[in-house]
Amino acid sequence: MSTFSIEIDAHWINGLRQGDAAALEAIYHTFERPVFNLAWRILGDRDEAQELLHDAMLQVIDKIGQYRQQAPFWAWLRQICVNQALMRLRRQRLEYRDEPPEPEASPDWAGVPLEAGDLEAALTRLRPVTRSVIWLYCVEGYTHEEIARAFGRTISFSKTQLARGTSQLRTLLCTDTPQGASAYA
Amino acid sequence: MLNLPCPTTDSLARALQRLPLTAPQRSALPALLTHLRPAPPQSRAPFFYAAAACALLATLLGWVYTHKPLPPVVTPPTTTDNPIPELIADNQLYEAELRQIDHRVADQSAQSALSSAEVEDLIGMLDLQLSVDPHSSDAQALWRKRVQLMQELAALRARGAQARPHLAFL
Numbered sequence: 001m002s003t004f005s006i007e008i009d010a011h012w013i014n015g016l017r018q019g020d021a022a023a024l025e026a027i028y029h030t031f032e033r034p035v036f037n038l039a040w041r042i043l044g045d046r047d048e049a050q051e052l053l054h055d056a057m058l059q060v061i062d063k064i065g066q067y068r069q070q071a072p073f074w075a076w077l078r079q080i081c082v083n084q085a086l087m088r089l090r091r092q093r094l095e096y097r098d099e100p101p102e103p104e105a106s107p108d109w110a111g112v113p114l115e116a117g118d119l120e121a122a123l124t125r126l127r128p129v130t131r132s133v134i135w136l137y138c139v140e141g142y143t144h145e146e147i148a149r150a151f152g153r154t155i156s157f158s159k160t161q162l163a164r165g166t167s168q169l170r171t172l173l174c175t176d177t178p179q180g181a182s183a184y185a
Numbered sequence: 186m187l188n189l190p191c192p193t194t195d196s197l198a199r200a201l202q203r204l205p206l207t208a209p210q211r212s213a214l215p216a217l218l219t220h221l222r223p224a225p226p227q228s229r230a231p232f233f234y235a236a237a238a239c240a241l242l243a244t245l246l247g248w249v250y251t252h253k254p255l256p257p258v259v260t261p262p263t264t265t266d267n268p269i270p271e272l273i274a275d276n277q278l279y280e281a282e283l284r285q286i287d288h289r290v291a292d293q294s295a296q297s298a299l300s301s302a303e304v305e306d307l308i309g310m311l312d313l314q315l316s317v318d319p320h321s322s323d324a325q326a327l328w329r330k331r332v333q334l335m336q337e338l339a340a341l342r343a344r345g346a347q348a349r350p351h352l353a354f355l
């Protein structure tokens with residue numbers, strides 16, 4: 001389940017539309033961590049994540065009038081964060097490699113040690129684009145189609161990044177050799 | 186929005202979901218509060234000015250319509266009932282073109298970088314609108330606008346790359 005999946009009372013949304021500071025405070029405190037966490041997972045840089053937290057919330061203030069309640073507020077806010085994070089990745093001039101798709105079958109994860117600390121460390125060694133796809137798919141519940149749309153790429157791109165990323169994560173977690181692992185970053 | 190459980194990545198997904206949420210080092214709230222704009226109080230003056238502006242506009246339009254013949258309306262030929270897939274393909278072509286431009290020399294000046302960033306911001310806004318409701322009646326216009334912006338961004342980057350050929354050796 002997405003870390004954003006928190007329902008908030010409609011009167012806070014209406015309050016923000018009216019420029020109410022208490023409403024902003026309530027919404028900010030509710031979503032501060034999910035926003036920062038998503039930014040940190042995608043960008044891999046705390047300073048950039050801090051900037052994104054500010055920019056995304058600022059965009060919420062500016063665009064709250066356009067929120068039409070067709071989707072839950074958290075999903076709307078999350079989409080703002082994902083778009084901003086991917087825009088920042090684009091500015092970093094990160095290239096997406098159009099390599100031939102790999103087989104979708106990922107290695108078996110049975111018996112792979114999944115300690116939080118090791119997993120955190122392994123995540124930071126992945127390429128940002130690959131890490132973003134894994135996070136959006138596994139944690140935020142995005143479909144390949146949604147990821148492809150967010151990146152402006154094909155579904156095949158999303159599947160390839162996921163297959164490659166999970167395979168790299170498994171290698172990192174099993175071999176525990178940081179030197180060799182740096183090749184993925 | 187939820188993905189079907191996959192035995193190969195399911196345990197990884199659960200482990201990732203269990204990772205603790207990372208907290209920011211400082212709150213962004215104080216800076217955000219300065220951006221809040223309380224809704225203006227209702228008064229008759231804005232309504233009066235809006236009504237006056239509408240009346241003036243109606244008068245002007247009436248004058249234009251009665252004194253100048255309208256040019257014939259030319260509608261672009263439609264080749265397909267749903268051009269959105271074609272527009273998405275166009276977008277992907279420009280994405281590919283952007284990737285081919287040497288990024289090390291792409292932004293040759295602060296002005297160029299600023300222009301690129303502005304266009305990227307606009308693209309991000311379009312992506313936001315498209316992601317909220319990709320099947321809305323405005324989707325076609327939004328995708329068309331995105332193609333235009335991608336074209337503009339590619340042109341900006343290309344100009345930047347041509348302006349500083351010496352940096353290509355860096």
